Amino acid sequence: MLSNSSKYALKAVLYLALHTDEINKIMVKDISERINVPKAYIAKLLQELSKRKIISSTKGPKGGFYLNASNRNETIMQIIEVIDGKKKLESCILGLEDCNEQKPCPIHRLISPSRSKMITLLETKTINDLATDLELNKTFLPV
Amino acid sequence: MLSNSSKYALKAVLYLALHTDEINKIMVKDISERINVPKAYIAKLLQELSKRKIISSTKGPKGGFYLNASNRNETIMQIIEVIDGKKKLESCILGLEDCNEQKPCPIHRLISPSRSKMITLLETKTINDLATDLELNKTFLPV
DNA sequence: ATAAAAACATGATATTAATCATATTTAAGA
DNA sequence: TCTTAAATATGATTAATATCATGTTTTTAT
Ligand code: FES
Ligand code: FES
Numbered sequence: 001m002l003s004n005s006s007k008y009a010l011k012a013v014l015y016l017a018l019h020t021d022e023i024n025k026i027m028v029k030d031i032s033e034r035i036n037v038p039k040a041y042i043a044k045l046l047q048e049l050s051k052r053k054i055i056s057s058t059k060g061p062k063g064g065f066y067l068n069a070s071n072r073n074e075t076i077m078q079i080i081e082v083i084d085g086k087k088k089l090e091s092c093i094l095g096l097e098d099c100n101e102q103k104p105c106p107i108h109r110l111i112s113p114s115r116s117k118m119i120t121l122l123e124t125k126t127i128n129d130l131a132t133d134l135e136l137n138k139t140f141l142p143v
Numbered sequence: 144m145l146s147n148s149s150k151y152a153l154k155a156v157l158y159l160a161l162h163t164d165e166i167n168k169i170m171v172k173d174i175s176e177r178i179n180v181p182k183a184y185i186a187k188l189l190q191e192l193s194k195r196k197i198i199s200s201t202k203g204p205k206g207g208f209y210l211n212a213s214n215r216n217e218t219i220m221q222i223i224e225v226i227d228g229k230k231k232l233e234s235c236i237l238g239l240e241d242c243n244e245q246k247p248c249p250i251h252r253l254i255s256p257s258r259s260k261m262i263t264l265l266e267t268k269t270i271n272d273l274a275t276d277l278e279l280n281k282t283f284l285p286v
Numbered sequence: 287a288t289a290a291a292a293a294c295a296t297g298a299t300a301t302t303a304a305t306c307a308t309a310t311t312t313a314a315g316a
Numbered sequence: 317t318c319t320t321a322a323a324t325a326t327g328a329t330t331a332a333t334a335t336c337a338t339g340t341t342t343t344t345a346t
């Protein structure tokens with residue numbers, strides 16, 4: 001469903017949501033340790049997210065990664081899109097070129113409603129929404 | 144979501160459902176051509192499915208692969224399980240060791256109901272069900 | 287100005303999944 | 317019973333992901 005890279009990216013961004021802001025930044029070494037993902041690997045992902053303005057960063061001493069208010073309103077899907085590309089979730093489950101109601105493959109109707117629901121949720125929920133759940137201990141983000 | 148291998152396997156089994164029985168078998172070379180999957184690749188998958196009794200086969204001249212009545216009542220999920228393993232669909236989308244309601248990850252509640260629905264359907268629908276839809280032109284299986 | 291600390295850019299290696307190849311076994315038919 | 321046509325078993329190669337490494341640029345503080 002999601003690549004390892006997307007999972008890691010999502011974890012990292014949620015960690016940033018809980019522990020950073022414009023004042024309190026965190027560097028890749030610390031993120032890596034806290035979410036238990038290899039430093040060089042998560043660094044590459046964070047750099048990509050930063051380039052696409054999903055997260056923020058500043059170089060140099062006292063620099064690091066963080067989320068600003070605008071970043072917090074990005075949706076889950078935007079992260080997934082940057083890392084995995086959009087088609088991955090929407091493509092035909094049997095690998096048909098294009099997935100639609102007019103010429104559905106044998107399992108299209110079985111999974112399409114559930115999948116659409118899922119996609120809509122991922123497109124709607126923001127980083128902030130998930131961070132709030134975590135803060136209220138409604139959900140958990142183990143290492 | 145599904146591996147390439149599972150997709151191919153599913154296509155192949157559906158093709159068998161439409162075009163074979165105990166009398167009329169088909170050999171791997173022909174399946175390969177009709178579903179547009181490399182011969183050596185689909186051969187390996189069919190052999191695995193045959194070993195697990197999801198499909199039937201006989202060796203030697205006039206031999207080939209086919210579905211018997213019992214095969215037709217296998218569910219979609221059984222095919223996926225043989226090829227991909229069950230955990231692939233049920234595992235936590237963030238890669239958490241175990242996915243459950245007690246300690247849900249931040250997106251568990253977003254996707255869990257849809258995913259459960261999907262899994263139930265895959266566990267319920269049989270090869271025969273899908274083949275019937277195809278025969279009635281309710282669904283399509285392009286190459 | 288300069289040194290140090292951080293992200294950034296780029297590329298190399300390792301692991302896994304996808305694909306291909308081939309020798310062996312089994313069954314049908316002459 | 318011998319030849320041939322098929323699946324079967326096993327392994328090799330290739331391609332895609334995941335992982336790691338390192339030099340470059342920017343910024344802060346001396
Ligand atoms: S056509 Fe296959 S999932 Fe939509
Ligand atoms: S705990 Fe992550 S999807 Fe269930």
